[in-house]
Amino acid sequence: MLYILLSVICSVTVSVLLKLAKRYEINILQAITTNYIVAAAFSFLLYQPDLAQVGAQSPWWAFISLALLLPSVFLILGASVKQAGIVKTDIAQRLSLFISIVAAWLLFKETFNNYKIIGLILGFVAIFFVLRKPQQQTSERNQSLAPLFVFLGFGIIDILFKQVALSKEVPYTTSLTLIFILSFIVAVIISAVQVIAKKEQVRVKNILCGIILGFFNFGNILFYMKAHKLLHDNPSTVFAAMNLGVIIIGSLTGIIIFKERLNRYNYVGIILAIIAVICITLSQIYAAK
Numbered sequence: 001m002l003y004i005l006l007s008v009i010c011s012v013t014v015s016v017l018l019k020l021a022k023r024y025e026i027n028i029l030q031a032i033t034t035n036y037i038v039a040a041a042f043s044f045l046l047y048q049p050d051l052a053q054v055g056a057q058s059p060w061w062a063f064i065s066l067a068l069l070l071p072s073v074f075l076i077l078g079a080s081v082k083q084a085g086i087v088k089t090d091i092a093q094r095l096s097l098f099i100s101i102v103a104a105w106l107l108f109k110e111t112f113n114n115y116k117i118i119g120l121i122l123g124f125v126a127i128f129f130v131l132r133k134p135q136q137q138t139s140e141r142n143q144s145l146a147p148l149f150v151f152l153g154f155g156i157i158d159i160l161f162k163q164v165a166l167s168k169e170v171p172y173t174t175s176l177t178l179i180f181i182l183s184f185i186v187a188v189i190i191s192a193v194q195v196i197a198k199k200e201q202v203r204v205k206n207i208l209c210g211i212i213l214g215f216f217n218f219g220n221i222l223f224y225m226k227a228h229k230l231l232h233d234n235p236s237t238v239f240a241a242m243n244l245g246v247i248i249i250g251s252l253t254g255i256i257i258f259k260e261r262l263n264r265y266n267y268v269g270i271i272l273a274i275i276a277v278i279c280i281t282l283s284q285i286y287a288a289k
Helices: 002-023 028-047 060-084 086-095 097-106 114-131 138-166 172-197 204-230 235-257 264-288
Strands: none
Touching (some): 002 060, 028 060, 028 172, 028 204, 086 235, 086 264, 097 114
């Protein structure tokens, strides 16, 4: 369970860093760009991938799609943390798994049991309550759209990563490294446009923040994969502990440390999200029997 705890801490830390970015006037785009080259460097050091294995038969459409989506959704994640807070953003990110579950049903003809159906229903209801604002808070209503885009963006990314994982031509760790490199290239292009068009300066503090961000972002992936390898006979345990851990620790961090204000609808959404993840986990356990 230590690897799961470390993965949860890394995931929540990424949200905390994005939350603090505005306070210290960090350019999120420059930090995200640096983050990907750091993640790629860690991938080379730990996995020693052979990029020569990537050929014409490799799923390039998925590689390129992920390279375009990852920096974009990371920017949306940063905006969501600043506008809607850590609590709502982390829950939206974790509930995005329901998009990949629906895709498994529609695209891969996966069978659904009652637990999975109940979990899906509760998950989408939870999104409604997490994003719900009282009627009097009309001036902030547009801000609630950011977690929704996080939900959609990470759901699509998860589907693409599943497609990459299904590829037999290239080892997953090699694909992951390539995706980090391509994402870095895309982020560099976007950053260059921002520097030229808006005359943004490349600052050392943005690079340093990106290095820290890349360390924790890669740590999240590394410890999550190690947990799955160690508990290979109990993938549902890793799945449940990771998602519940991020929802609970992320919520506590947002409420206690950053004093994020939630209404009664949001608290109902948090409870429904936890129940939904438990139901999905039960569906995996019973499906394996």
